[in-house]
Amino acid sequence: MWRWLHPYAKGEATYRLLGHWLPWLAISAALSLLVGIVWGLAFAPPDYQQGDSYRIIYIHVPAAIFSMGAYTGMAITALIALVWQIRTAEWAIAAIAPVGAVLTAVSLFTGAVWGKPMWGTWWEWDARLTSQLILLFLYLGVLALYYAFDDKRTGAKAAGILALVGVVNVPIIHYSVYWWNTLHQGATITKFEKPSMATSMLIPLLICLLGFALFTAAMICWRLRHEILRQELHRPWVQQELIGQEKLN
Amino acid sequence: MNNVTTWQVISTIIARDWRVAMRRRSDILNPLLFVLMVVTLFPLAVGPGPDVLGRIAAGVIWVVALLSSLLGSERLFRDDYLDGTLEQLVLLPTPLAVTALAKIIIHWLLSGLPLVILTPVCALLLKLPMDGWATLMLTLLLGTPILSALTAIGAALTVSLGRGGALLSLLLLPLFIPLIIFASAAVEGALVGAPILGQVLLLAGLMVLTLTLAPLAVAAAIRVSVN
Numbered sequence: 001m002w003r004w005l006h007p008y009a010k011g012e013a014t015y016r017l018l019g020h021w022l023p024w025l026a027i028s029a030a031l032s033l034l035v036g037i038v039w040g041l042a043f044a045p046p047d048y049q050q051g052d053s054y055r056i057i058y059i060h061v062p063a064a065i066f067s068m069g070a071y072t073g074m075a076i077t078a079l080i081a082l083v084w085q086i087r088t089a090e091w092a093i094a095a096i097a098p099v100g101a102v103l104t105a106v107s108l109f110t111g112a113v114w115g116k117p118m119w120g121t122w123w124e125w126d127a128r129l130t131s132q133l134i135l136l137f138l139y140l141g142v143l144a145l146y147y148a149f150d151d152k153r154t155g156a157k158a159a160g161i162l163a164l165v166g167v168v169n170v171p172i173i174h175y176s177v178y179w180w181n182t183l184h185q186g187a188t189i190t191k192f193e194k195p196s197m198a199t200s201m202l203i204p205l206l207i208c209l210l211g212f213a214l215f216t217a218a219m220i221c222w223r224l225r226h227e228i229l230r231q232e233l234h235r236p237w238v239q240q241e242l243i244g245q246e247k248l249n
Numbered sequence: 250m251n252n253v254t255t256w257q258v259i260s261t262i263i264a265r266d267w268r269v270a271m272r273r274r275s276d277i278l279n280p281l282l283f284v285l286m287v288v289t290l291f292p293l294a295v296g297p298g299p300d301v302l303g304r305i306a307a308g309v310i311w312v313v314a315l316l317s318s319l320l321g322s323e324r325l326f327r328d329d330y331l332d333g334t335l336e337q338l339v340l341l342p343t344p345l346a347v348t349a350l351a352k353i354i355i356h357w358l359l360s361g362l363p364l365v366i367l368t369p370v371c372a373l374l375l376k377l378p379m380d381g382w383a384t385l386m387l388t389l390l391l392g393t394p395i396l397s398a399l400t401a402i403g404a405a406l407t408v409s410l411g412r413g414g415a416l417l418s419l420l421l422l423p424l425f426i427p428l429i430i431f432a433s434a435a436v437e438g439a440l441v442g443a444p445i446l447g448q449v450l451l452l453a454g455l456m457v458l459t460l461t462l463a464p465l466a467v468a469a470a471i472r473v474s475v476n
């Protein structure tokens with residue numbers, strides 16, 4: 001496996017590999033998102049309790065799941081970057097963080113929009129909401145640290161250490177917040193119990209999940225390609241690549 | 250190669266940093282004055298009645314403690330970085346994590362411990378009921394080492410930037426959240442006469458965990474910063 005992976009420590013090889021992946025990821029993401037969201041928003045049956053307003057679940061749940069998935073991915077690349085000192089992994093941290101931050105923000109925003117008609121409030125200090133907000137802060141901290149350094153190599157390593165410190169903290173934060181909420185306010189808020197979904201609602205949700213996964217992967221590929229170009233700007237292959245594109249235009 | 254033991258390294262670093270700090274005592278006193286002043290602001294802002302003040306007292310003291318620990322954090326590695334001491338510390342034959350642990354200990358002695366000692370004054374000013382005093386002191390005693398350890402991670406990450414201030418608080422405050430939850434839950438429990446052993450033990454567990462893992466993170470961060 002190492003023999004197979006080794007060439008991708010070099011920027012150029014990864015750039016080409018991602019270039020092969022990107023169109024497939026982008027097309028399949030666009031297709032499955034289109035199918036899933038149109039199906040979910042227009043054709044899935046309305047909920048017997050929540051009517052049509054439950055439909056935001058088709059954006060809210062995938063965004064929330066992959067906001068956490070992206071953080072795990074970022075922490076794994078951070079570990080790879082710190083242990084094996086692979087530069088591509090360092091750039092991947094910088095490529096994943098903004099995508100994850102936006103997904104977290106989307107899940108918070110759609111949650112607030114959903115909460116207004118259902119709970120009667122934009123924001124409740126519920127355990128899940130709070131830990132998602134803290135996840136957003138962790139993402140922003142990683143991003144702020146990365147962009148604070150002029151030397152991006154140091155910045156990526158520092159951001160990686162912070163991501164790892166964060167990943168140790170995430171379960172502690174999650175459980176402490178969960179416990180804090182149950183301590184202070186037991187059953188006063190009508191917590192939205194997730195009903196076991198009907199199949200006709202579940203299928204579009206699964207398609208949306210797939211679509212968000214592909215979309216996240218495509219965005220990360222795209223950002224990582226740009227990051228590689230930006231960091232290797234002084235290399236001849238990048239200059240050839242960019243000049244070649246200019247000629248085509 | 251002379252054989253320096255781990256304890257010698259720790260005690261030497263602590264003694265040296267203590268001497269350095271004693272020559273500039275304002276660095277130790279200023280965060281404490283900050284704590285007192287912010288505590289003074291609260292009765293002026295929310296009114297001096299004991300019912301409101303007493304209820305928020307423990308939370309206020311904890312938030313102010315978090316903020317003051319951020320204030321003093323830049324001096325943890327800044328001077329050592331600027332005059333090259335940090336590079337020499339990296340070159341020590343003992344693991345860098347040991348050095349980091351010594352730095353965390355001396356930082357706690359100079360910032361955490363004075364804060365714990367100052368707490369009764371703050372509790373008095375904020376009219377915290379007597380039942381909560383012992384618990385508040387205990388949570389601060391257990392919690393301030395965690396503050397010092399996490400602050401050391403942040404300070405080591407940003408030491409080469411030269412403009413760490415606001416960035417440091419952005420990095421560290423989310424990590425402080427479990428601490429403030431458990432600590433204020435313990436004090437609140439003590440005020441209503443509920444058992445607090447669970448929260449206190451959790452805080453103690455967090456302290457042990459943080460003091461075990463944080464030196465490793467600090468060491469990695471110093472290596473990145475010194476290059």
